Amino acid sequence: MAVRHFLLVSEPPLGCVVEVDGQEYVFAGTFDYTNRDGESRTLRNWSTKCRTCEAPFDAPCDQRMTYLNRRCERCRPKKHMV
């Protein structure tokens, strides 16, 4: 069963596998992230494989899981500089 957007209300167990748009993500733990305003929050690391080159990489994500990277940094389209 494919899950698209979902909200994990409790902490998933390490190694928990979710599938998003046909891509598997394995829960690899949490880490604290502090943004430029000094606000810290806990993000989750999801291990997955790049869709393009199949290299393993970690996709950090917040609790909402609204956006997960599907490609490693190398294969990701570059953001346009403004």
Ligand SMILES: [Zn+2]
């Ligand atoms: Zn790649």
